[in-house]
Amino acid sequence: MSASPAPPRERLDPAFVRLALVLLIGVLAVVFDTTIVNVALDTLGGDLHAAVSTIQWVTTGYLLALGMAVPVTGWLVDRWGGKNVWLCALAIFLAGSIGASLAWNAPALIACRIVQGTGGGLMLPVLQTLLFQAAGGRSLGRVTALISFPALLGPILGPMAGGLIVGHLGWRWIFWVNVPFCVAGLILAWRLMPAFPATRRSRLDGAGLALLSPGIAAVVYGLAQVGRDGGFGHAAVLVPLTAGAALVAVFAVRASIVGDDALVDVRLFRVTSFSAAGGLLFLSGFALYGAMLLVPLYFQQVRGQDAFTAGLLIAAQGVGALVSRGPAGVLTDRMGPRWVAFAGLVLVAAATVPFAVVTTGTREWWLVTALVVRGVGLSAVTGPVMAGAYLGLDRAAVPHASIITRTAQQVGGSFGTAVLAVVLQRSVAAHADAGPAGRARAFDVAFWWSIGFTAVAIVLALWLPTGSEDT
Template identity: 40%
Template sequence: MPEVRDDRLDPALLRLIGVTLLGGIMGILDATMVTVAADTLAGEFDSSLSAISWATTGYLLALTVTIPITGWAVGRFGVRPLWFFGLALFLVGSLASALAWDVGSLIAFRLVQGVGAGVVDPLVLVILARAAGPHRAGRVMGMMGVVLSLGPVLGPVLGGVVLESLGWRAMFYINLPIGIIALLLAVRVIPADPEGATKSRAPLDLLGALLLAPGFGALVFALTQAGEQATFGTPRVLAPLAAGVLLLVAYVLHALRVRRTEPLIDVRLFASRSFAASVTVQGLVGLATYAGLFALPLYYQVIHDHGARAAGLLVAPLGLGAALAMPLAGRLSDGLGPRSLVRGGAVVAAAGAVLLTRLDADSGEIWSAVAALVIGMGLGAVGAPTMGALYRTLPPEKVPQGSSVLYNLNQLGGALGVACIALIIAAAGKSGTAANGIDGFQQAYWFVFAVAVVILAASPLLPGRPEAPTAPEEPPTDAPREAVTN
């Protein structure tokens, strides 16, 4: 029988993708958008910058802590009601943040926003993975990757424009019309659970939640503090770092022994070489991406004396390169598999990083922008096939857990990337060897080069070419019926 493959993205599936990404993009943008308003908020509330920074740190911590619990809630309550709950909570947090009257209320309302984002963000991956099916996973994850790539870049740029034009409260009000439209469209597009589907009656693994969620949160907090302090050698970094590691080790031991309840994340998933390799590579992509996003604006501000808005615009090619490469790489990976594409992407990213190590104080902005575009394209060619490989090999019932692991490791990788670059640049400045301040930035991109080499070394562990089905693929049970018909 000839091989048959129906991998078309018909209009119904495209509508589902669009509405899902519209709901998910707000949380991704808000993770970075508020950072540009730190000085303004400090003056508005007569507060210190360290206190204001908790409006961003608290958001990230709330998001990180919520994600593992969302994986359990998917099985207990279903995707559709959880999607509406997360979006509604995020909008309530946005409205309350816009109405904040002091720094304490702003931080509290940002925590509410973070919990809402911690529900919605992993659900984006779950909804799209289930609707795509294994043989369209690469293509759909490539489209998802556009949002993941552009969100961190556009957040500060959009935040700066809104802040200067409409004021800081508008940075939160802007979520309301977008979120309301996403909610209204989701009523018609987000699929309901199939008739006869049995929801899990397993109780929440409370001990696991008390170990896993704070463990991830402590690690993110430690890495955030390391980035701000430009050192790992302070109690503010070492104490939460040690606590996070101990909590996660305790969770692993607990998850291997638990019998009466299902663990929030089944650590036995890591026994699969393809799963372990996919989530590790995706974490390295987050590390390299955020390292580049942190170092490039500083280069433009310190070496070329640009303002924050200009520096944000000049770093946009990194996200643009990833956004251009991800859809194509994702589509190709459905037929070629991820291994060869990840190898090629790692080589391209490494080449772009080498270009940036050659910059000096007299280099024009065009060369750094081209190099950033090359890095973005390389990382995009790695990210989409890797995500596709993860969802192509996961059993359907493990998709929520896989999404939790993927998202949390990407967050940890990003926080680690920022911390490492801050440490490298600070160490170069203290050494007294930096020529016109450029040496630290050159070393930062040797670090990005090293990450790309590690990705290249890990690529043989990823799956090869996927097997083609011999009959049309059955519609995924959670996808809308019209989205998967021939």
């Protein structure tokens, strides 16, 4: 496959913009729900009289269902049409949200969260598929700017919104707030979305589904146990990780042999730019989700801020993302994704350095400024990298690319969070005798690890295409 030259700047088609707004209204519920619930876990455990080992399944069950639903989206879109799949997925998420808000005990809540995860797992790759197919290979930079913006704001604004809701309204409202987004999304999609008819009547690759969905779920589950067990060297972590990796590997080998009949076309990895984009999306988990584990904890445990104030400070990163989202998309369309993503990653690394060298006497406005710059960099990374993944792909390959990129983001986010959580735990233990200063040094170590992973991503960005070369 070869990349098309970067097209001259043109206005986005009004029909495309309308479709994007309709889809984004619905997906906002999923994006924010994923991070809002984490803030309420302690409250949920107390109100539902559930142990931590039980209540953590509110998050883990959701992530497992989401991971298992993603691989089947390509076949569903081909078989039933994009609009029908989108409406069903949004309805499933709505049903799960209402059920969760009415849950009478922990098992009922966990079951409803699994329903939510199933709907969310279908919605995110379907959103990417429909928008990239509607764009027809044009203005990919601005298309990805639209798609990636909610994903950037979710980890930033979600915890802050969750803190407000739990503190003033009660935990049930963290699920009720999804309902208006879902209802509005359903009505608008029903009235305004084009049909997106089914393109072919292929048979479901049942063997591939039996390998890939449990494989992804096992990997995500293993990574979710890392923080609880304090490292990777435990059976609860190693067994599911190993089993999941083996299932995914067997799927990849089989899919390369089966070819067009495979659940996901892994032959896309033969395209250098697509492989580079997939690797960068995985590493973005360290830069975004991993670091977003560290930053709020740093403000609370080292700087002494409460959860809500920490959330307000972190929102500065969202401001930076908002500022750079549009220009990054335009530059990607003009220059190609390589140098835009490269510059964004350099900004992310540079803006993380202050957190690795700061002292307790450093004024917080310096750190807030660094977060704004960091947001600018992250917004200049996610969109161009996603554009690089889709550049030059034909329409039939888009659903497969959506599944792979979504999986890379999800597993990368889980992996980045797990690794940096372990680094922080061990560093805190190593500096336990030094008091508050030792805790600050422990965070320094963790932030340097985050910078190191970002440096690896900077090198990988050089394999992304420019606007004038083949993939």
